[in-house]
Amino acid sequence: MSLPDNPVPGGAESHDDEDSPRARAEAQWRTAFEAAPLRDGTFETMSGVPLAAVHGDPPYPGQFPYTRGIYPSMYRSRLWTMRLFAGMGTAADTNLRFKRLLDAGGTGLSTAFDMPTLMGRDSDHPWAVGEVGRAGVAVDTVADMEDLFAGIDLGGVSTSMTINGPANILMAMYIVTGERGGTDRSLLSGTIQNDILKEYQAQKEYIFPPRPSVRLVTDLIRFTTAEMPRWHPVSISGYHIREAGSTAAQELAFTLANGFAYVEAAMAAGLDVDDFAGRLSFFFNSHIDFFEEIGKYRAARRIWARWMRDRYGARNERSLQLRFHTQTAGVSLTAQQPEVNIARVATQALAAVLGGTQSLHTDSYDEALALPTEQAARIALRTQQVIAHETGAPSVADPLGGSAYVEWMTDEMERRATEVFDHLDKLGEGSILEGVYEGIANGYFVGEIADSAYRFEREVNAGRRIIVGVNAYTEGDDGDTPILYIDDDVEDQQLARLAGAKQQRDSGAVVAALERLAAGAADPTVNLMEPIIDCVRVAATEGEIVHALEGVFGTYTEPAVV
Amino acid sequence: MTGPAVGTAGSQAERDPDRPEPVRVVLAKLGLDGHDRGLKVVARMLRDAGLEVIYLGLRQTTESILLAVEQEDADVIGLSIHNGGHLTLAPRMVEAVRAAGMDVPVVVGGIVPDMDLERLSEAGVFAVLGPGASATEVAEVVRAAAAARA
Numbered sequence: 001m002s003l004p005d006n007p008v009p010g011g012a013e014s015h016d017d018e019d020s021p022r023a024r025a026e027a028q029w030r031t032a033f034e035a036a037p038l039r040d041g042t043f044e045t046m047s048g049v050p051l052a053a054v055h056g057d058p059p060y061p062g063q064f065p066y067t068r069g070i071y072p073s074m075y076r077s078r079l080w081t082m083r084l085f086a087g088m089g090t091a092a093d094t095n096l097r098f099k100r101l102l103d104a105g106g107t108g109l110s111t112a113f114d115m116p117t118l119m120g121r122d123s124d125h126p127w128a129v130g131e132v133g134r135a136g137v138a139v140d141t142v143a144d145m146e147d148l149f150a151g152i153d154l155g156g157v158s159t160s161m162t163i164n165g166p167a168n169i170l171m172a173m174y175i176v177t178g179e180r181g182g183t184d185r186s187l188l189s190g191t192i193q194n195d196i197l198k199e200y201q202a203q204k205e206y207i208f209p210p211r212p213s214v215r216l217v218t219d220l221i222r223f224t225t226a227e228m229p230r231w232h233p234v235s236i237s238g239y240h241i242r243e244a245g246s247t248a249a250q251e252l253a254f255t256l257a258n259g260f261a262y263v264e265a266a267m268a269a270g271l272d273v274d275d276f277a278g279r280l281s282f283f284f285n286s287h288i289d290f291f292e293e294i295g296k297y298r299a300a301r302r303i304w305a306r307w308m309r310d311r312y313g314a315r316n317e318r319s320l321q322l323r324f325h326t327q328t329a330g331v332s333l334t335a336q337q338p339e340v341n342i343a344r345v346a347t348q349a350l351a352a353v354l355g356g357t358q359s360l361h362t363d364s365y366d367e368a369l370a371l372p373t374e375q376a377a378r379i380a381l382r383t384q385q386v387i388a389h390e391t392g393a394p395s396v397a398d399p400l401g402g403s404a405y406v407e408w409m410t411d412e413m414e415r416r417a418t419e420v421f422d423h424l425d426k427l428g429e430g431s432i433l434e435g436v437y438e439g440i441a442n443g444y445f446v447g448e449i450a451d452s453a454y455r456f457e458r459e460v461n462a463g464r465r466i467i468v469g470v471n472a473y474t475e476g477d478d479g480d481t482p483i484l485y486i487d488d489d490v491e492d493q494q495l496a497r498l499a500g501a502k503q504q505r506d507s508g509a510v511v512a513a514l515e516r517l518a519a520g521a522a523d524p525t526v527n528l529m530e531p532i533i534d535c536v537r538v539a540a541t542e543g544e545i546v547h548a549l550e551g552v553f554g555t556y557t558e559p560a561v562v
Numbered sequence: 563m564t565g566p567a568v569g570t571a572g573s574q575a576e577r578d579p580d581r582p583e584p585v586r587v588v589l590a591k592l593g594l595d596g597h598d599r600g601l602k603v604v605a606r607m608l609r610d611a612g613l614e615v616i617y618l619g620l621r622q623t624t625e626s627i628l629l630a631v632e633q634e635d636a637d638v639i640g641l642s643i644h645n646g647g648h649l650t651l652a653p654r655m656v657e658a659v660r661a662a663g664m665d666v667p668v669v670v671g672g673i674v675p676d677m678d679l680e681r682l683s684e685a686g687v688f689a690v691l692g693p694g695a696s697a698t699e700v701a702e703v704v705r706a707a708a709a710a711r712a
Contacts, residue, residue: 115594115645127594127621130650204596204620245599331599335673335693368693369675370646450602457603461697470694483675486646560619562605 025058032062032072039078043395051395056402061356065305067298067410068398069356070321075394080352081359082384083110083160083325084377089490090497091147094137098152109190110160111148112136113170120166120207122543123494133490135371140494140543141501142536145173146180155183159190165207167194168216168529169545172536189230191281194220195237197258197436201445203240204558207546210440212521212553214433216528218265223529225276233276234262235283235325242285243331245453248292249413251285253420254445256303260421261433263312268433277308278318284357286348287329293348294400295409297355300324303414326352327361333368337469337477341365346383353393354400360384370483443561450562498541505539513538514548521552585708587638588630590618592651597644597672600693604640604671604700611701624658631659631666637708638688643672653685660686667707671695 017023033053044050053076054060054068062072071077098109113136116128122140123132132138139145149159154177163170171192175185196213199206206213217234224233238255246254259280266276282300286293304322308314328348333341342365349362362380364372372380387393400406421432427444428435439445459465466472513535520526528549535545589605591598598620605615616634618627627639639659643651652670659666667688674682674690682690688707691700 119594121594129593130647131594131645134646204598243599245603369673450599450606453599454603454606457607458697479676483677558620560617562602562609562615562617 029060036073036077054397061397066301068401074397083359089133091144108158114138118205120546122541132494138494140498140541141539142173142176145177154178155187161192172533176536191232193235200440202244206556208553209556218269219527221266232279235281237283239285244449246449247452248296249416252296253417261436264433273312273314274316274319282324286326286352288332290351293351294355295413298410299413323358325359326357328363335368338481373484509538510540518548584614586614586636588616588636589640590622590627591620595645601642607697639668641670648674652687656686
């Protein structure tokens with residue numbers, strides 16, 4: 001069956017009884033579709049064949065359990081957001097880049113922080129040597145955040161911040177930056193990654209042990225629920241789990257389990273599920289096994305919808321709809337014959353689009369060698385534009401729905417994920433949150449991921465799995481790909497800025513604010529966001545705030561397990 | 563702080579006195595770089611090849627690595643670097659080994675652009691293993707490093 005009005009051969013809908021479930025689903029879909037705005041575009045093939053907006057069987061896109069997409073019109077209303085993640089050098093360097101982006105009509109800013117910032121350490125920490133401003137922008141005090149967004153109206157942009165362990169601190173800096181520029185926190189719009197559980201499982205950028213860290217996540221969910229209605233307080237991320245070596249099904253299962261864990265933590269803190277669940281979002285990988293990836297996205301939406309409704313009692317439709325960002329698989333890129341990566345990225349990006357992603361980052365072909373050059377990043381963006389405007393893929397929602405293979409793969413992904421949920425539920429004695437804590441403590445997640453990574457590597461080694469240019473078709477690697485080098489001056493500039501900021505502030509006020517924060521940390525009923533905002537206002541550094549919290553929470557060290 | 567994970571393919575008791583002792587290698591990540599997928603795979607590859615692996619894991623310092631080398635009587639240090647910091651971190655490790663009066667070779671694995679290979683070699687790094695190095699290659703290079711020491 002095909003919808004809506006243009007005739008497609010074989011359409012059987014006219015024979016259906018008006019009151020049949022199918023007819024009702026169709027009528028409901030049609031009403032929703034007609035209410036949705038359409039973007040400018042030609043919804044016919046390049047040969048002039050008119051296209052229905054959806055084909056196949058109900059439930060249709062926009063209908064529970066959203067296997068076929070969360071919107072009735074999908075990309076006919078709005079293409080996915082082409083969001084490219086970047087950051088470099090000092091705050092002033094990145095600010096310049098932001099302004100160029102906004103001048104070119106962009107409305108979304110995406111911030112990459114350098115490693116010391118991600119780990120909650122100041123630029124003058126011994127660990128920071130050689131890392132300052134290298135893989136992102138360095139932020140030590142609110143002054144750096146103010147530089148980063150200088151001259152930008154924070155009420156008029158949406159900002160994405162990729163930060164986890166110290167997320168509350170960077171959030172506080174952004175709030176104070178808004179305040180000083182005349183934008184109230186209630187008007188700030190954007191997303192902060194703030195997904196700490198996957199750090200213990202995969203990315204390893206943790207600071208405190210899991211339980212106090214989840215308290216910080218919950219504090220931010222509560223705070224944004226009460227004060228920042230336009231902010232997305234957690235982006236639950238499978239990307240890093242997959243990059244660390246998991247299978248597609250493990251990425252799906254661990255990520256959704258982490259999502260359930262945050263839902264349970266926020267509900268335990270007294271929130272109603274429908275008050276916050278609609279502002280949770282997800283972030284998945286798109287790897288190279290095309291149909292497996294598509295099955296994964298479809299299964300993710302279906303599982304989330306059912307669990308949110310049936311296990312957590314959500315009633316608001318938005319709480320049931322899994323929205324996600326996708327990034328192509330950095331780990332699939334090869335250092336050998338790097339130009340071939342352009343083909344890999346295109347394939348992965350198409351899988352994400354056919355899987356119904358809301359936004360997409362395409363990797364640059366040179367990322368197995370170094371940070372991307374501007375030329376390589378441009379090709380990555382152009383790849384998305386080819387898919388969006390030339391392939392016709394966005395014309396029809398869930399174009400693979402109804403394929404026997406894709407439907408089977410979707411069921412299979414769900415079945416495998418369900419096995420993991422059952423295991424965690426048992427580990428946690430009826431609580432996924434406790435199951436995840438236990439899985440972190442007993443090495444379940446890191447062990448499963450390392451096993452999968454090793455199995456894959458052995459298959460490549462044995463030649464059972466071909467990686468083009470690596471273990472087959474190796475001729476033609478000329479090795480002259482241009483590479484980006486980062487200026488070493490950045491570190492000196494940032495150290496001088498930090499020293500200056502420390503000299504200008506009222507150190508008595510800093511000590512007092514840090515003491516109040518530590519006292520609040522010792523009382524689990526206190527929401528730490530306001531005490532952290534107070535520290536930021538008096539120019540306490542990120543490292544000082546982390547240190548004060550470490551004094552109460554402790555520091556996490558991973559058991560060295562191979 | 564958790565102790566290093568020590569593992570070997572066969573147990574100590576089975577060792578034939580006529581056969582040479584297995585090569586002992588310390589594997590570590592220096593500094594903040596959290597990419598440990600490759601190092602964990604290499605640890606298992608080396609174990610399967612019969613080497614003895616002392617896996618230190620993440621967030622090590624030159625001091626913590628040297629301490630492990632001393633305590634475990636290791637033959638080789640394997641450093642994994644994926645964040646572009648190889649020109650800073652690897653020479654610093656070699657310097658620390660020399661300053662401690664040891665002669666333990668340093669092998670680097672990870673993402674190192676071709677044009678940096680010579681500088682690492684000049685700095686005293688024994689070898690660099692890039693992505694795509696096979697299990698056999700990795701074990702051969704570590705064994706060669708241990709042999710070069712004696």
